[in-house]
Amino acid sequence: MNPDYGQANLRKIFFLFLIVFVTLLTGCWDRKEVNDLALIRGAGIDKKQNGKMELTVLLYIPKGGSSSEQGMEGPGGGGTMQTLIRSAQGNTIAEAMSILQEKLPRKIFWGHCEVFIFNEAIAKEGIAEDVDFFIRMPELRERSQLFISKERARKILSLLPPLERDLAEVVRELGEEKIGMTVTTKDFAEMLVSEAGDTAIPWIKILPPIEGQEEKRTIAYITGTAIFKRDKMVGKIDDSLTRGLLWLRDEVRYSTISVTPKGKKGFVSMKLLRANSKIVPKIRNGKWEVVLKAEADDDIMQNTTDIDVTNPKVVKALEQQLNSQLANRVNETLKEVQKDMKADVFGFADAFHREYPEVWKKEKHRWNEIFPNVKVTIASKIKIQRQGMQSGHPLISSEKGQAE
Amino acid sequence: MLERGKISALQMAFMMNPTILATGLLLVPAITAKTAKQDLWLSPIWASFIGFMIVFVAYRLHKLYPKETMFEYSEQILGKIPGKMVGAIFVFYYFHVTGIIVREYGEFISGTFLHQTPMVVVFSTMIIVSAMAVYGGLEVIGRCSEMIVPVLLVLYLVIFVMLLKDLDTKNFFPMLENGLGPSLKGSVVLQSWFSEFILVSFFFPYLRDHDKGMKWGMISVFSVMFYMVLTNVMALLLFGKLTASLTYPVMVAARYISIAEFLAHLESIVIALWVAGTFIKITVFYYVLVLGIAQWLKLSDFRSIVLPIGFLLVLFGVWSAPNLQVLSHFLSTSAPFYLLSIQAGIPVILLIIAWIKKKRQQMKGKLIG
Amino acid sequence: MKMVYLLGTTLLVLLMVLSQLEKINKNQKKDKVVLIVFSVFGWLIAILLIFFPDVPGPSELIDVLYKPLGKLLE
Incomplete structure (x- = not known):
């Protein structure tokens, strides 16, 4: 190996390029400050x-510079x-x-x-x-x-x-x-x-x-x-129909639902802890159907009735009501969006494509006709997990909570 | 011998990873998504077979001619004139391909960040750095990669992990909608990337631990496949059908990261990864080209031609395509066959001829004996 | 402007050749010739690209050769 190739030479090359690059320094093209x-x-x-x-x-x-008060904004400023x-x-x-x-x-x-x-x-x-x-x-x-x-x-x-x-x-x-x-x-x-x-x-x-x-x-x-x-x-x-849409798209993250227990006055309000839903498409005898499978956990936030929410039987009944309320929501949304606007924002088309690729290939062009007639059934499983920090007797007197 | 440095097989494996992945990661998801649709993550697996095959071929050739690279043993196998012709094909090929790589680098940098900077400047700065590494020889390149590549590989995994919450596994389905066809078709373009593994044949003679060459070569093919699958899965699960319509899905994916609002705007990490990876990639190609020319023309030292060839590479970068559209069209249509025929076709033919020759010699030996 | 590029390129190539020539051992004639040939080749391409930026490049050549196969992937 030639002993010349060492540090000294590298430096020479480096200087060479420095000289050459001076000619290129007509401007700094992408300078952004x-x-x-x-x-x-x-x-x-x-x-x-x-x-x-x-x-x-x-x-x-x-607001740059040292003179201005950084991060401090006057009241209402x-x-x-x-x-x-x-x-x-x-x-x-x-x-x-x-x-x-x-x-x-x-x-x-x-x-x-x-x-x-x-x-x-x-x-x-x-x-x-x-x-x-x-x-x-x-x-x-x-x-x-x-x-x-x-x-x-x-x-x-x-x-x-x-x-x-x-x-x-x-x-x-x-x-x-x-x-x-x-x-x-x-x-x-x-x-x-x-x-x-x-x-x-x-x-x-x-x-x-x-x-x-x-x-x-x-x-x-x-x-x-x-x-x-x-x-x-x-x-x-509107807002309440959007909730139905979110359920269909599996995007529900935050929600508070109130139900009135049967034969009572007032409400039990529940907070959603976690939810996930899934749409399962089915084609039966040429009929296109979708099942919305939803699961959610709720906590009780407030109880304005005289029912005892620690009673598992009562909780069961409340869960039933929650399920039917969810079904109502979703059905209302479907009525507006699916039947009236005929817009498939729920991802039904993709669900069918995933599940029935063969059928989809043939029927794809007819989707606009099929979509408004897709039957949606709702199978939801909402569970009430906890009753909150207030667990004993209802604070509401039974007279006040009775239906008139 | 022109190159006196020695590298370890592990260093070679580190070198090969960015050499294949650097340009691949950014372009691969979009190119494969166009043909393979939602099966794009399968394509790298099919394509990796060619990588394994090429490492095997290169290793067999190396066993036959342990001290020589392709430029040297092609003359021994085919004879002087045809051997020189094969050398000429490789020289042109590496000029062209390195030019394309330099161009891809320039296109990405100019397209995403330095919109105003002339591309020649972007090219030149990279070529200068690479020239310094090539000047240092194989050992320098090996150590550079040993230092840089593990960081790259880990950071890339970190990006994937940070995207987990935005991924949607529904996008996998319907799997194999049209059978294996689309994913195999998508793998054709990827095979051209995997065929670049023929570069290992230029490093085998300089390995400190010869016997481990095959093992680490195979491991690097596997890790390249793993990273490509990971990239495609990431793009597919994040963008679904949109993948095919993005120019640089990985780049977009990185800037889609947002964790707890403050961990966001991470595209600069991708740029850092990409530039570091491309540096290794360009350096490796550049080095092989310089070493190859020196061996082809039987020069006494390869260092004297480092600079002129760097200059030519910048020019080839400018010359290789008029714009990005033509470049990606070329890369996804003619280029795979071009790369495959040279990087896989020629070595396989060489190996077959070498085997026949050896058999004949053995027969002769037997006859005499 | 083109003249400036031309001048700059020529200067660059000259510097490159001169800086490398002195480093090559005196008896290595072949190395010197190769260095000069490659530099001149680069200089010619550079000039070609400065004056005719649209001249078909190597990719076009390859594209013509491999077109029938490339059609398969379109």
Whole structure:
């Protein structure tokens, strides 16, 4: 081996490249610094009269530097001067974004965008084109949540929530609570390419502010679900029907149910601990059927009747009532979504595809005819686990708890 | 001998893992999902057979010519001129394939993070680092991988574990909807990745522990298969039918991670993994190319041509495809057959001829005896 | 602009050759020739790519050769 090849030579090569790279240093192409970025926290899409769409973005203004009080916000100061709303119009989001960039001294950065809010009008026309942008854009994360609202998305984004930093944070946190549906960009795209291709997105609404408060000092909250036939919105269901939808999709995580025991006055309220459900498809003599198998554990939270909830027999009866209440819920949801809107947001098509791949291949094209007539039976098994910390005699006197 | 360094069989196994996986992990799920649909996780298992076969072939050839690499024994097996021709095919092939790997690296970096940076700069920075490692020789590359690869493999598992709560096992079904066909078809593209295992034949002569070469070669094929299955399962369970329509499913999967809200935005880990893995991959290919050329032309030292070849590799990276669409189309149609015919076809033919030759010699020996 | 690239490439190749030439042992003629041949080859391709960026590359060549098989996977 040539003894020359050692440290000295490596260093020479290194210097050689240093020299060469000086010629390349005409600029640092992808330099991004926080004080040059406009961090988008949430975006809203509205429809304009002229057929264009309006993109509204909620920007977070990073308060850098040592002079400002970091992390300390004055009383009720959350949201003041921390966020900024800007809108632009265009034929596509990408186009609107470039027009928006004209109005912003900082470079738009999508990496922290958590929330997308669509106006109802644009949802009725179809949102697949917009979701294409969300997935294609490298900066955007697929965990951003989607929402639909009746109010202008711009109006919702410009609210100043009292508790959280900005509206996007509020809506995102509400979504994470999973009381209603939670749909991320990925979930939506996944539903769109599923066998049925019908989708659903949670519906949000502005909470009326407390009297005397500033009109903007409020939040938007999730109530109900918008139902889509493919990517076009066809209807909306309310909170209680959403619960039925969640049962069918095995997404129930949080729920409180009250039942009135037979022959009594008042309620027994129960909190859901855990739940899981499964849809089992069956094709019998050419008839398409689905069985919803649901299991759940509940705890008693409150008892306003005079029944003794420590009595196993009483508990059995309560469980029965819970089961029938669940069946009612689900049936109501099915009536609206399956019979009226004819949108398969429950994943029935995929269930049939999984269970009967052969039949599915032949009958796939008829799914739109089959789906509204799929018979759903509900087999639920809800158990009441514990009665809570109050276990002895009911506090409610028996006269008060008797039915009149 | 051109290379005096020695590596252990374990180091070789560590080297081979990112050499196959680095480009594979990001592209494989999407490419296989297109043909294999929900059976995509089976494809790596079928494809790994070719990997096992190639390691076996390489080891047999090594047993026949223990001190030489493919460039040298092809001349002994086929004779001088045809042997040189085989060498020429391999030289062109490694130029081209390394160019494609460099391009894949550049496409990923430019496509996801450095949108504005010219791709040539992305290529060059990587080639410079690799050139330094190649300049150091096999031992340096071996030690680099011994240091980097275990971390990569473990971190990758961590990513999988962190995604567990978002996975949906329903996506597995219907299993084998259209029989084994789709998953076998999906495995064709993967076979081209597994056929890259022929690289071990260039390392066998430099193993400190020759007898363990076969064992560790097989283990690395198995671990590559395991990681590919894991990747495909992860993509399938997370994205279902959406897998086929994503460009880099693993990348998207990593940034889908969100644990307790603060453990999120982990794509930078994937980038780190990918860059480190690609570094090993490019270095290994680069090294084999440089060593091969030196052996092919019977040079006294391979170090003198490291830089010019690095320069050529950057150019081949630019030249290999006009854009990403053409590149992935090429990789999922013609490329598998191209890679297979050279990386699997030629060694098998060499082995068969070598065996026949040996048999003949034995016969002759017997006749004389 | 193309001229700048051309000049830069030429400079790079020259530096590369010169830095390596001095390291090769005096009697290793073949090594020197190989080094120069590869560098010139690289320089030519670089120039080709600078002036005609759309020139068909090796992948196109392979694609033509393996097209019939590749069709199977489309």
